[in-house]
């Protein structure tokens with residue numbers, strides 16, 4: 001039975017590893033640089049306007065947010081990274097939380113890394129991709145803000161993303177626009193296919 005993304009509820013924010021959810025349901029984990037449009041992508045998937053936070057002060061909160069979809073699957077929202085104005089203390093807190101998250105076996109069923117379709121992925125994007133890889137889970141890469149590209153720029157930019165992240169044949173790169181809704185169905189079916197639901 002397909003997942004009903006209209007049935008989504010916020011469960012909790014985890015600021016410490018003790019609060020990570022471990023109840024056996026599959027978890028689809030979203031990560032991305034601050035301001036890449038992660039909240040907008042999540043809102044688009046869930047057919048909501050202001051469900052996941054959009055446009056708040058970038059990088060202000062270091063917490064893992066859990067949304068339960070259709071009572072079956074968690075959408076796990078990792079705190080954004082790479083925001084220059086974050087204090088060292090906040091960055092360290094982020095690092096410790098992520099270390100715990102990625103080190104714990106079996107937490108992630110599927111990784112969704114959101115990058116900016118306009119730019120070469122940053123060193124932080126590459127690191128995050130490798131962390132996902134390191135868990136052994138499948139990873140889907142979403143190239144967001146596609147609407148900001150000229151048609152002629154799309155293919156070269158996607159290739160740059162593939163090359164920089166060293167994507168392999170089986171890896172999925174979904175061109176996406178949270179603004180326009182482009183790529184939504186492709187992303188939903190990539191998720192379903194990889195979760196086997």
Ligand SMILES: Nc1nc2c(ncn2[C@@H]2O[C@H](COP(=O)(O)OP(=O)(O)OP(=O)(O)O)[C@@H](O)[C@H]2O)c(=O)[nH]1
Nearest residue numbers: 035036037038039040054055058080145177178179
């Ligand atoms: N043109 C365009 N703008 C987008 C798109 N997705 C997001 N934005 C804009 O990008 C800005 C950042 O979006 P957010 O969804 O808040 O980004 P975020 O990654 O969740 O940011 P943090 O809260 O800092 O982690 C907002 O002004 C959005 O309206 C898109 O596909 N196209």
